[in-house]
Amino acid sequence: MDWLKFFRGEPKSTASVAKERLKVVVAHQREGRANGPVYLPKLREELLDVVRRYVQVPDSAVQINVQREAGLEVLEMNITLPDAH
Amino acid sequence: MAKIVVVTSGKGGVGKTTTSASFSTGLAQRGLKTVVIDFDVGLRNLDLIMGCERRVVFDFVNVIHGEANLRQALIKDKNFENLFVLAASQTRDKDALTEEGVGRVLEELARDFDYIVCDSPAGIERGAHLAMYFADEALVVTNPEVSSVRDSDRVLGLLSSKTRRVEKGEGRVKEHLVLTRYNPVRVQKGEMLSVDDVREILAIPLLGVIPESPAVLTSSNAGSPVIVNKEADAGRAYDDLVARFLGEPREHRFISAEKKGLLGRLFGG
Numbered sequence: 001m002d003w004l005k006f007f008r009g010e011p012k013s014t015a016s017v018a019k020e021r022l023k024v025v026v027a028h029q030r031e032g033r034a035n036g037p038v039y040l041p042k043l044r045e046e047l048l049d050v051v052r053r054y055v056q057v058p059d060s061a062v063q064i065n066v067q068r069e070a071g072l073e074v075l076e077m078n079i080t081l082p083d084a085h
Numbered sequence: 086m087a088k089i090v091v092v093t094s095g096k097g098g099v100g101k102t103t104t105s106a107s108f109s110t111g112l113a114q115r116g117l118k119t120v121v122i123d124f125d126v127g128l129r130n131l132d133l134i135m136g137c138e139r140r141v142v143f144d145f146v147n148v149i150h151g152e153a154n155l156r157q158a159l160i161k162d163k164n165f166e167n168l169f170v171l172a173a174s175q176t177r178d179k180d181a182l183t184e185e186g187v188g189r190v191l192e193e194l195a196r197d198f199d200y201i202v203c204d205s206p207a208g209i210e211r212g213a214h215l216a217m218y219f220a221d222e223a224l225v226v227t228n229p230e231v232s233s234v235r236d237s238d239r240v241l242g243l244l245s246s247k248t249r250r251v252e253k254g255e256g257r258v259k260e261h262l263v264l265t266r267y268n269p270v271r272v273q274k275g276e277m278l279s280v281d282d283v284r285e286i287l288a289i290p291l292l293g294v295i296p297e298s299p300a301v302l303t304s305s306n307a308g309s310p311v312i313v314n315k316e317a318d319a320g321r322a323y324d325d326l327v328a329r330f331l332g333e334p335r336e337h338r339f340i341s342a343e344k345k346g347l348l349g350r351l352f353g354g
Contacts, residue, residue: 013274014275015272015275015276015277015278015282016275018231018278018282019285021231022231022234022235022286023286025235026235026238026286026287029235029242030242042254044254045254
């Protein structure tokens with residue numbers, strides 16, 4: 001009977017346990033997300049433009065990564081130049 | 086120019102194909118020329134849900150490889166003249182889909198259609214990646230259940246980084262939450278995450294809530310998208326969802342349990 005639960009002091013509902021667990025999992029998951037700042041894609045495009053003024057490189061030549069390590073954010077850029085002949 | 090919408094979730098069995106079938110049918114019912122593409126190469130199923138499995142001659146991979154043209158591979162729906170299906174291939178070759186090939190086919194379809202709906206496979210492998218890569222908007226299908234919500238969050242991470250729009254700096258993919266298999270009675274009892282719980286965790290706008298409904302199975306038995314069944318709660322919920330997607334305001338229905346009388350509340354379990 002439902003009204004008895006009130007007196008018995010039932011434990012937390014499983015739905016609220018699920019919500020608490022998910023909050024922790026999702027917060028952890030989002031920490032690792034290396035989306036970086038919103039300007040990143042544009043920065044990449046402009047870098048490509050500048051590089052291409054001097055040397056022809058494919059779209060994949062410019063790699064940008066954001067890494068978070070111990071509270072420190074590192075912006076890493078890799079530009080691969082074509083083989084010199 | 087067509088709008089490309091991916092139906093995705095990460096987790097399997099949450100209702101991606103059911104949603105793709107009903108969403109595309111709903112768009113076509115409103116006079117919008119729509120094509121729905123099955124990206125689940127190797128495990129073709131959309132054709133069954135759409136009821137056109139016996140009319141698949143050529144598929145998506147055939148078109149990508151140039152073995153058939155789009156006109157040959159597009160299957161016209163029997164009931165809605167604006168609706169077309171592009172079936173997945175049954176090949177076991179994992180590399181059958183290529184970014185260049187998918188892009189080329191979508192570009193060709195975009196000239197002719199208003200909407201391109203991409204039914205993503207489960208997981209976050211190649212098929213799922215390519216289904217979302219070209220998207221303008223995404224329907225993230227989620228069940229009110231821990232593993233599904235976590236996987237949806239993973240997929241949101243991918244949508245915000247591994248898509249063409251983001252890579253080209255053209256903005257982000259617009260995300261919509263579609264909560265399926267919702268059971269308001271169990272939510273009321275504290276046995277199931279509520280709409281608000283899921284919204285709070287995933288933090289994306291809610292497009293629709295589809296109640297758990299026997300009509301989903303009977304519709305798939307018959308090969309007719311559940312949205313066609315206007316008697317069923319799930320069918321009406323999908324109709325609301327499509328209307329909302331197109332900007333028509335509609336209140337959310339089927340999200341609260343029917344009220345019980347006093348006796349029911351005292352003695353009901």
